[in-house]
Amino acid sequence: MAAHSNRRVTLLCRPTKHLSSGSDPKAYWLVGSPFLPPLTVASLLLRLSSDDLHKESVELRTLIPKGFEVIGALAYGADADAQAAVYAARRLRKLLYGEEEGDNRPVIGAVAAGSGELKFFVSESGKSNSLEEVDSVVEEEHSEKYVWENGCLVRCELPIKLPVYYPLKNTSDVEKAFVRAIEAVVAKLRDSQAVYMLEALNKTSMDLPAPIVIRGGHLDFRADLSNIWPLAEGGDNFDVNSLPCSYFSVISKGSSGFSVENADTIQVSVLFNSLGPSSASAVPVAEYIPAQDEARLLVVDIKLDVLCYASKKLPLRHAVSRLIIPGLADQLNALQNSMLPNLLGQHPQIKPYHFSPPHVLHPITVFYELSFGETEMKQVEVRRSLHTRLGLPFDRPLLRIANALDFSKLKNGGLGSQQKGSTLLRDVHIGIPNSGVSGGSVSLVQGSYEYFHYLQDGFNDSGWGCAYRSLQTIISWFRLQNYSSIEVPSHREIQQSLVEIGDKDPSFVGTRDWIGAIELSFVLDKLLGVTCKVINVRSGAELPEKCRELALHFETQGTPIMIGGGVLAYTLLGVDYNEASGDCAFLILDPHYTGTDDLKKIVNGGWCGWKKAVDSKGKNFFLHDKFYNLLLPQRPNMV
């Protein structure tokens, strides 16, 4: 039996969520950080290649941001073996970080038998084979605060136009020349003449600390990241080389909360000092290297973009030497490998993107090849494989370019739309008063939508356009969640669609005719490929009975619902339902509003608000003598 360790494992993620019962044996990599206490598990990544560790290391090298690292492995299944997991983790660490197998970093081996019960073992040193079982396992409640309270992001964008000279006679030499050119760039990054300028990312319009310049000569490429000694405070001389990352921290945090998007970001620019310190004045000189034979120039366009995680206490120069420069070197090598096969032909258009997917504590970096667009089959496969590795659902786009972290825009906390020229209000239900249902559980629409109502765009649809407006709100939801990029259709375009599928005569276009839930389902199917479910109730009195089904819809699909009946159309954004007492309320977004897009007016006037089936005056919100059709759009299964 394994000896018992005094150490403690801290779980920032919930591994049991990833483990599904009764499936094939799986292996996961455990990710932690040298800036967090040892044996702190920040995330779980599925091992995709069960035999090719080298392939795993290539994919993980640029996926996991520097500042996070693989600290162990988890084996799931009937034959799960902690020793094998530790061995695999140590071999992966060697491939990724060049550590020797006899290294003294503690590595976690975790096993989950079929029952889902997790056991953690730690191997203190690669030299011995002994494992110790860890009894103390702590599940941290506020994981995001844990990671981002004392952490920040460091980013470096470096576009390079790399000139490669190769002899015409021997075109296969171009590959060697390219590899040499890349090596030269990596060497130049470590050169003492390299200069790194660090500044804070302008997220608010507050005054920012002055930029800092660090010279290559002062960089220490062997500093140990997990041993950061707090630097001596104060002192009269402003020593650039001892400034910590917290120098760039924005002082007031407010209530924005801890997350990747709100983290302090330090932007690094790479510069090169071509003029060394020289006391002698000299005549300008041009250097040339004669080519043996006729040679050709090939320019390779490279875009590098690294994002790293650092502790706020980390000295800035260590952030550059141990995070940014290795990150840039890794990206250069990854790009080299993808460009090599096609150097003389069409270069693939590869660009790195950073993402912060939901329920993953750290950002990830992915290289996308965009020559053929995002919906190209190979790109869909790449995204599906990433979704599998990260444990993300397969029914929603989360790793599209539109989902990528955008470091350019200023932080905007308002509800206004961030599209240029759009004045539509978004997510008007946020912050409205409570529903009045006590002890109920609230299920809401997931994601963003825009509020469409009567008289917008100067279009007079008052009295007939409410179902059209509800449809526009639903289509805006699919746009904002990146399922589709089509423009939200006008009333005329909606009518045209119905004529084109044969549901209406051509004379329908341009009229003020009413439509209902069924027409909406036809248009959603035609314009967006979205299928819908329809719930039909014979009387408005039956709607409260459907609350459980509606709550389940918001939990699983999370799309806005259109309610049509008794001559009125509504958009349903959520339900508040108390299972025990049966008390319920409906979060209604009313498309019949004819006023201006003023959030206060809309909320105070009840145009977006919780409606109970029977209000305090005894009046029924839904008519009991009319039937109702509810339209429930389903998320298309696409990434």
Place this chain on the structure above:
Amino acid sequence: MAGGGGKASFKVTLASDPKLPFKVFSVPEAAPFTAVLKFAAEEFKVPPQTSVIITNDGVGINPQQSAGNVFLKHGSELCLIPRDRVGASCMLRGVWADIKPFYLYIPALL
């Protein structure tokens, strides 16, 4: 409920009647599904223009497909429901109907 010999059979339930009566229809596979909608509406004595057929799970069916297609995609257990048509208050419709074309008010010119 099989589709043999080039025919597709469907069991359609009338959702608006609490007794949930149903009828079975058989149509050629190549026939447009609108034919099933028409027969069902006639049998249940509801107007076909204001009715629509959905599956028992509530998935909407575009009637502009062949009956064979619908059978393959959705099976044969179907529901007939009334279509809602929503706009706003009925009053507004009444107002438009009352306004006659302006030229009728112009007295005839000599």
